[in-house]
Amino acid sequence: MTRSVSILGATGSIGRSTMALMEAAEPGAFRIEALVANRDVATLATQARRFRARFAAVADPDAWPALKEALGGSGIELAAGPEAVVEAASRPADWTMAAIVGAAGLRSTLAALARGGTLALANKESLVCAADLVLETARRAGATLLPVDSEHNAVFQCLAGCDGAGIEKVVLTASGGPFRDWPLERMARVTPEQALKHPTWSMGAKISIDSATMMNKGLEVIEAARLFTLPAGQIEVLVHPQSAVHGMVQYADGSILAQLGSPDMRTPIAHALAWPRRMTAEIPRLDLAALAKLEFFAPDPVRFPALRLAREALLAGGGAPTILNAANEVAVALFLERRIGFLDIAAVVEETLARLPAADPDGLEGILALDAAARAEAARRAETRAALA
Numbered sequence: 001m002t003r004s005v006s007i008l009g010a011t012g013s014i015g016r017s018t019m020a021l022m023e024a025a026e027p028g029a030f031r032i033e034a035l036v037a038n039r040d041v042a043t044l045a046t047q048a049r050r051f052r053a054r055f056a057a058v059a060d061p062d063a064w065p066a067l068k069e070a071l072g073g074s075g076i077e078l079a080a081g082p083e084a085v086v087e088a089a090s091r092p093a094d095w096t097m098a099a100i101v102g103a104a105g106l107r108s109t110l111a112a113l114a115r116g117g118t119l120a121l122a123n124k125e126s127l128v129c130a131a132d133l134v135l136e137t138a139r140r141a142g143a144t145l146l147p148v149d150s151e152h153n154a155v156f157q158c159l160a161g162c163d164g165a166g167i168e169k170v171v172l173t174a175s176g177g178p179f180r181d182w183p184l185e186r187m188a189r190v191t192p193e194q195a196l197k198h199p200t201w202s203m204g205a206k207i208s209i210d211s212a213t214m215m216n217k218g219l220e221v222i223e224a225a226r227l228f229t230l231p232a233g234q235i236e237v238l239v240h241p242q243s244a245v246h247g248m249v250q251y252a253d254g255s256i257l258a259q260l261g262s263p264d265m266r267t268p269i270a271h272a273l274a275w276p277r278r279m280t281a282e283i284p285r286l287d288l289a290a291l292a293k294l295e296f297f298a299p300d301p302v303r304f305p306a307l308r309l310a311r312e313a314l315l316a317g318g319g320a321p322t323i324l325n326a327a328n329e330v331a332v333a334l335f336l337e338r339r340i341g342f343l344d345i346a347a348v349v350e351e352t353l354a355r356l357p358a359a360d361p362d363g364l365e366g367i368l369a370l371d372a373a374a375r376a377e378a379a380r381r382a383e384t385r386a387a388l389a
């Protein structure tokens with residue numbers, strides 16, 4: 001039976017890995033309904049033609065002429081702008097990959113969930129900034145939400161057959177990023193090029209910086225708390241440089257179940273794509289004998305304050321996670337533009353959280369307003385820090 005699939009964020013790291021898996025699957029297993037990108041028309045057009053997509057959209061209205069030029073006359077329906085992204089997500093499909101980066105993916109994540117079906121969630125920021133709304137939308141529509149983030153996908157697999165009782169804790173592993181062993185003085189001078197070079201995973205720019213600051217793990221603690229309905233105290237983070245164990249669940253009887261695999265997102269994506277079955281993914285297998293050892297350390301709270309900030313935001317609740325996420329997106333973008341230093345990223349987030357009231361935002365409009373206010377405040381905090389540097 002052919003499954004219809006839509007990919008939001010098709011041209012990115014997760015989007016391309018998803019399409020590579022579909023290409024290697026049995027012919028006729030999948031067909032593409034809709035593909036979305038921000039403005040990479042060349043990649044989107046190649047993907048749309050190759051998979052005979054029915055609909056292709058770009059979020060950036062300026063990319064519309066290029067899209068028309070590339071795919072006009074192909075029979076593929078085309079559209080541009082933020083509404084086109086929501087339209088792509090709203091078209092009926094059995095399975096949707098939410099792989100847009102940042103809170104920019106929120107409206108399409110909600111639109112896809114609202115029509116039921118299965119949503120594979122890579123876009124953790126939409127869950128962090130609007131968890132109640134995302135989960136309530138899924139519940140109301142009877143949609144299935146499958147975590148793609150490798151740690152959450154691992155925990156999801158380790159929870160198979162568990163009715164929610166008897167869970168002592170969940171462990172999310174972190175590679176520790178490129179600066180795992182760097183002294184703080186050296187971290188202050190980190191360049192975007194150094195921060196983008198992740199030791200074990202190949203990913204998009206934003207999540208690579210988040211991994212280097214460990215804000216990625218902070219966002220993931222919030223993601224795990226909301227996906228698995230666990231208090232912050234039952235979610236542990238361990239630095240695990242080999243990136244072989246992705247997540248674990250410790251049960252009341254002392255058992256610890258772990259999921260292992262190569263550090264390759266095609267495994268969790270394949271899990272979500274075939275769920276509840278399994279499909280073949282032609283990726284290098286984990287060679288445990290070659291690996292020889294698996295190490296685990298507690299993260300350093302002094303050099304990686306982002307993890308603490310995320311835990312505090314989770315405990316504060318209300319709009320705090322929305323503010324944390326928005327301020328972080330702004331700070332990461334400014335760091336990539338070399339406008340602020342590496343250590344300024346967490347500082348900007350902390351200052352923004354301290355300055356904005358974190359009252360619970362009301363519905364989507366309230367969340368979007370708080371997100372915008374946090375972005376403006378973070379930009380001001382960053383400017384002040386840049387002026388002082």
Ligand code: NAD
Binds near residue numbers: 014125149203265
């Ligand atoms: P990426 O930067 O490689 O790709 C992002 C995709 O989103 C691109 O297709 C881009 O065109 C699209 N996009 C960007 N802004 C958009 C907008 N405003 N509207 C519509 N589309 C837009 O990012 P990625 O590494 O593939 O990450 C995507 C998401 O998956 C992120 O939320 C990230 O945290 C999460 N994730 C990624 C990995 C990974 O290994 N790359 C692992 C776990 C989770």
Ligand code: MG
Binds near residue numbers: 150
């Ligand atoms: Mg992850």
